Amino acid sequence: MKKSELLIRAAKILNSSLELDTLLRNMLDITTEYVEAEASSIILLDSKNKRLDFYISLGERASKLEKTYLELKKGVAGWVADSGEAVTVDDVSTDDRFYPVVDEASHFKTHSLLCVPLKRTGTVLGVVEALNKKGGGKFTPEDLEVMTALADQMAIALENAHLIAKAKRETLEKVTLFEVGKKLSMYLEMDEILEQIVDLLYRVVRYDAVGIYLINSETQEIENVVTRGMDPEMESKLHLKVGQGVVGWVAKTARSVLIADVASDERYIRLRPQTASEIAVPIKSGEETVGVFNLESDQKNAYDENSRELVEAFASQAAVTIERARLHEEALEKRRLEEELSIARQIQTTFLPKGDPQAKGFDIAGMNIPSSEVGGDFFDFIKIVENQLGVAIADVSGKGIPAALIMAAFRASLKAEILNNYAIRTIFQKVNRLLFESVEREMYVTAVYGVLDTKNRVLTFSNAGHNPPILRRSNGSIEYLSEGGVALGVLESSTYEERPLSLFSGDVLILYTDGVTEAFSPEGEEFGVDRLVEVIDQSYELSARDLLNEMYEKVRDFTSDSAKLDDLTMVALKVLP
Template sequence: MNEPITLAARATSQEERLQFLVRASRELALLKRDELARKARDLLLRASGFSELSLWVLDPRSEVLYPWTLCNTPVLGRRPRLSVGQGVAGQACAEEIPAFYPTLSEAQYIPEEWGGRQRSMIQGVLTLPLRRAGEPLGVVVLTKLDSTRPPEEDLSFLRELSIQLAIAVGNSRIYAEATREKVQNHLLLELGTKISVSLDTGQLLEQILDLVFQVVRYDAAGIYLVDKKTQWINQQAIRGYDPNREDAVRLKVGRGLIGWVAKTGRSVIVPDVLRDERYVNARAQTRSEMVAPLRVGSEVIGAFNLESDEPDAYEPEDLELLMTFASQAAVAIERTRLHAEVLETRRLEEELSIGQRIQRTFLPERDPKVANFDIAGANYSSGLVGGDYYDYVRITEGHLGIVVADVSGKGIPAALIMAAFRASLIAEVRNNYAIRTVFSKVNKLLWESVEVERFVTAIYGVLDINARRFTYVNAGHNPGLLYRAATDSFESLDSTGPLLGTLENATFKEKQAEIGRGDILALYTDGITESMNDVQELFGDDRLKDVIRSRKERSAAEIVRGVRETVGAFSGGEPDDDLTLVAVKGV
């Protein structure tokens, strides 16, 4: 375990403060939310003359601040909440500069921000915005027992300590997101397997309600179908309702939130059902509700409903999950309506949709902008759900992780294995600086969790932006190609270890390559070099080198696009396999 901080009082000398910062960095590293909130409270209060701390963390999707700690007390759930610009924490997040307030004005005072405490009891407030890599993460709010402004050197020390806390909060959120994503993908795989082997619709719908509860909490839930002839909405599986009030959950299309969704085909989140005129009271305890349509193609056949006893319980990401499970519920119901041939076609279409949705979640939205390099990447889908993957991992301000990988096989299993690979890679990158150690741990996880015939090939490296150096490990993947402008020649970044998931105790070696001005590094999957023309001739490494060389004066994005166009012209149409390429050009 990390060495505990032993300073009995505030750190006062420059040497003591430096030691405190080093120890704080160690103790805050790699903690989960609750542990991190408690440790941050203890450290900041111990290091200062302040008596109370609140830690507000920004949700990047909704631009809303949630407390991890409120007035020294850990907070469970997602309430209260502040919008950016609201209260002293919201104001600090918006202005992005520390501030000290001897007392609060009426305009600054939000009762929920202080656990209901009166404004007259609040004094000596310091706000410290938390940022990492230019992105806002949240705000620390400290209060004193008096209104005296602390010495500037004390404020400077607290700002340095808040930088360490920002790093820890960022790591904690990344780990939580990766873990949540891994659990979600596992549940989707489990559900897809259940649907593929069972025709018992009732049992499947009950299992869907069980699985949804693992990722989105509810107090009542129901899956409903529309009777096309009568336009009544009939329950298929429900939880949490009074069995003596079955009539309360039987509605006509267009009536109630469920009927509105069935009629319009639009999903909805209602933070307060008592304020929504569409709501029909089927449970006295319900305060918020979320409904997604059940679709078969373009036709709405029903609705999937979740209710909570807490107001404002659901977020947009919860609705995305519900819609995914709703599509699975629709598949389960449709299986009982269609003949075997049509049924199998629809199941494959839903499988493809889920696999593509999973695959899209782990491809980067944009290429990184960094000094000294022009970087571009792309994945061109063959129309099937493949196992290709590329990504960029921000490690530090001066270091960027780049990965290109490929899973054996296609379909949902390949997409989910790649999702597991991505989640474990990101988590281990945050825990280990040694690339070979990262790959050893990822390999062990895959060896324990994937089938014998499944494996992953990958090349992952860390680009030192200032030193222009790429340190990498190649686990049985296609050799990276490094074009040298000075000699008009290519070097090969060959394999430095076995395929991932094939050997329990596999080891990997690290290698380095310098990337000077005009040099071009190309990382790719075998869909490029193994593309065939009409006479069964492979595109091959030499043609790929020719494309890169002929476009050496162009941007990385133009090089990537040129490879796609050349491969397409060579193969005479859409490729049989996904094409993935990342180009890194020294500038």
């Protein structure tokens, strides 16, 4: 067949398909047939890894060549790729350029070869090799001329195949990213979203292991929220701070990183022995880095700039979804807290007396200003018998529904024991044991309970670890009522003492919770007991209700009404003339 006819026929075959795999097989068939070779190989230049890959080959045992590669200047093929010149070798055993490793790997014995570069616009794309002329002959100058002409056609077809593959890949990537965006918009729950992200990410860039790591803004720790392909036992041992490891470095710098060989990067923390290369990109919400995508491959140089751009584009879409999920979670948490606070306020409100008590010879008032969080403050006036009034103030450690429920238990048990007509010290002992048996160890109640004998003007009280009530005598002297015992619910067998206190005309007694004295100014200064005593000294002549209002105004002014206040609970008892 004439050379022109061969080339026309070859052109038809080469243009019949520009799918890369099919094209390469057609190129090999043409090479083997046209120069009557025993085997042939297409060796493509991998510029990223700077090597020649035996992409595909035909001939005896040639399938074993598929994963063999050469450095650019190794072997005859390496020399041709480097020089860009064709070469014919009649006896490879006499040519120093011959590299026998490929033969050893394939168990194929090469005697002679014809090697021609695949060049396009001066750039070497690869090499085509014909191995061993059938019948034991030599490759002729005519074979070299035919192969050189065929190589030109092959290079054009190969370049077109690469362009088409690139265009298809880019189209597929855009379509995939668009579909990813649509699919991610369907979810609001964080766990579901992260699982979907891991699945969809694989459609964009292949990986052998992947992790989505979110940054805890409070602790600056990196939390591995969702992973695939990782050893769970190793993950549980990993506690990264921002700046540690590859993921921590990306979280700190907000910059992507490509690692061709993790063994050569000191930042890599070896969780997977088989990991060879890695890509990590930040997940950013506005200017804030909220997390990191980390992809790992078992092959070196698995990722390139195109991979980075794709994962970054994916991360941008995922960031919007993650932020939306976070806002959704925050909204749900806020709603849950609001519902909890509403319930807690309702519980707390039912504890408080409906009005101030009427006691002959005394002016008594109570006040509770709940905080935004709702604590466990409580006060009550309890009618016992004629001329006897119970006065109680208490504070539960903690906030919200748990504190409100414990206060409910305390109030119920306190009233039950009061109705049994026990002594105050016995009442506290029984209430203490009940709380110790029924609440968590970190929860407890501080309280003051006293019985006011309005006829004899005597207050008998006990203080269970509470802020000591302040008694201002009519002569201006100050006493603190601290007798009693430890907070309720702390120790199983706590005992309490009680003290009778005689009251006289002009005396003022203030009971309060720590929200009053522990209120802070914008500068961080505590209101304190001394300021409270000063307010009492300045305002003792006011009615009990007005005195409480004055104390509240002074605390609010001290905090500039800007700091978040704890519950403010106060009781004022004035002895009238």
